[in-house]
Amino acid sequence: MTESPAHPALWPAPLAAGAVDATVTVPGSKSVTNRGLVLAALSSEPGWLRRPLRSRDTLLMAEALRTLGVGIEETASSSSAAAQPGGGEAWRIIPAGLHGPATIDVGNAGTVMRFLPPVAALADGPVRFDGDPRSYERPLGGVIDALRALGARIDDDNRGALPMTVFGSGGLDGGPVEIDASSSSQFVSALLLSAPRFNQGVEVRHVGAALPSMPHIRMTVDMLRSVGAQVDTPEAGGEPNVWRVTPGALLGRDLVVEPDLSNAQPFLAAALVTGGRVTIPDWPAHTTQPGDALREIFTTMGGSCELTEQGLTFTGSGRIHGIDVDLGEVGELTPGIAAVAALADSPSTLRGVAHLRLHETDRLAALTKELGELGGDVTETADGLHIRPRPLHGGIFHTYEDHRLATAAAVIGLAVDGVEVENVATTAKTLPDFPAMWTDMLGPAAVPARRA
Template sequence: MTDHLWPAPTASDPVDAVVTVPGSKSATNRALVLAALADDPGYIRRPLRSRDSTLMADGLRAMGVGIESTLNSSSGVPGGGDAWRVVPLPLAGPALVDVGNAGTVMRFLPPVAALCDGPVSFDGDPRSYERPLGGVITALRALGARIDDDGRGALPLTVHGTGCLVGGTVTLDASSSSQFVSALLLSGARFQQGVEVRHVGDPVPSLPHIRMTVEMLRAAGARVDAPEDGGEPDVWRVAPGALLGRDLVVEPDLSNAAPFLAAALVTGGTVLIRDWPRHSSQPGDQLRELLTRMGGSVEPTDEGLRFRGTGRVHGLEADLHEVGELAPVLAAVAALADSPSVLSGIAHLRVHETDRLAALAAELNGLGGDVTETADGLRINPRPLHGGVFHTYLDHRLATAAAVIGLVVPGVEVEDISTTGKTLPDFPGLWDSMLTGTVVKG
């Protein structure tokens, strides 16, 4: 075994743990953008501190935003605790933004850069060059931005900001990523004419993420019209206006709770996720229903959400178009089920951190599984699995899926478990703590 392989721990008993998962990546990165564009300073409390959120904060700092970390300190912070204090300052270039392989950073920050006074260049990991970005580039040009990308419609690129953007109405195809819509909405209140985004094409995936964007914009004082309010289908509007500096507490990342809940299911144990909100726009909130259908039971409590496995794991037929980020862990659980599963509506996962459908099929089959790709998903026929190397393709959700398999299949070795740092810092430590029955603090 080489140094980059992590021996996935096998559970000798049903897990029984209390888990505190870190803050939501989606909420943290949206909050950073909104705070940077606000008229007054604000606080983001209990943020996710991971590679993706650090890249977002560093990108905004490069454009002139003041972001002060108060990690493990209550000095100067009302209420104390872990927080970022964000001080909006004049946006200016020249600046260089490293997006890594973070979809939110590569899509949310070019509209912010268009408001800078000066050029802002964007670059990232090799995989970031392959991820869809053309919709944002084309839309920004239609709204008045000047962008140099050598005709690629992808990274690397430079946004030549002039200190303002006209804005107005724009039509785009967001069928490859809901982030195209969110990117324009988040900065839209600062455009001179606001923004009206009209989607044309196949259905937009991951609509809960757009609903999260709308809710957070409204909480920051923006006037937003959205389809779910009875407006036109596939049309979102943000009126021009000021954004409020806020004191925001970030919800736990419910999607990152997926491997821990799955651990309870596949081992027949119990996991309590602390501080699970009673209402949430996060896609991960659908784990309650999906994993219950696969054989578990949920109980909301004052402390959080308690999830119990029953000792049996059932197959699942589900359209995951709105919650594609849950597919890797659900596929891992399905490979351990007592009946076949069909996961559909997730063709867009082929252009995420990696081609997640091809990767899941290859890696689960490499452990003895029977997984085939369909036009828009996966068909999984459970078979006895064996140990082996599970490659992660630098994809954090592939790594956590492999850890779930390893709980009940001895000998699973996960390549580059450190990739989980994208959204779950110290995942191996959290996983070990869960297995020892101690309180898991993310």
């Protein structure tokens, strides 16, 4: 786990005085926005992204594509238009010949550092990748090795990590490749997204331990098919752990980005923790987003939900139950679930998330330490956490520049007086204006003055 730097900005997490009753409009999905940007950039004609997420990760992706020559025009609609389906902000993506030399800043965005090296291999000229110090520690070797096997030339000083340079030659052979994506499903998605532009397409064969975050691979496949790509998958009767993409032109399309369901998590958790009610508008009836699993998980932990045309309304019962759950497919939800579990009336075991040690920070070590510092009883296991609820107290909750740790701390703060969140601004990675959204949600339910 990378130590969190000293940060003078401590945000007093609001304490809830009563049950929350709010409607919270959650911005668009980061996962859909960044996949949509890549596919539109590789298409044969212009396309639109409507209601995209505007956050650090998505702006890094957009700027990186601009650096390679792609045109991205941003427009904003009037407030009346924004209220209509597909209204609000829109980005027009105009494909162009990809070219270097270029330097791409990935920040600490896994989608940027993994999805764009295959794109860079299609560019004409060298493309250097660099980013935040933590990005140097995150797994990338699987993508690098796979691209080399498919014909790309890459200089990474044999680190298997950033910084590195991809020497684009204007195309890539493609073909069959084996990859161990057990540390990140993004390795598979990275190859699939650009594969229609490879001369032979691609056949990606995962070898290794179980793949985490399978919903994200299904999202990649669905979005590829929506722009005209032919994809064969294990779910469609193909070989287990093998995905094939046929070479061909991608169509420009008009895509309305779904709300980011994983970013809805802290607001749904607020209903559970306070015994209140929160509605998330435009929750899709059918989606590949991992966050949709919250409906079942938080219901098991003591709430109830109703999905209507208006969205999802989640209601807490006033009690929180522990849970024994495998989160292997939805690992990004672990910090928020751990926060709720620390406030439950019985122990919880969160399994299948060993890969979280390689995320924005080592999330398992960070949660164990920070919940423990507040008085919690958390044990790190080989592939997750065991949480035994105890009375918690206030204190500083360090975030290690990890947005999901910051939102988890805010959930704890609803029930525990005196929780101070270090560097809450890190939530801008995927959820801009989170502190304002949080206090707006609480409204009269927030305690206006904090006890010393």
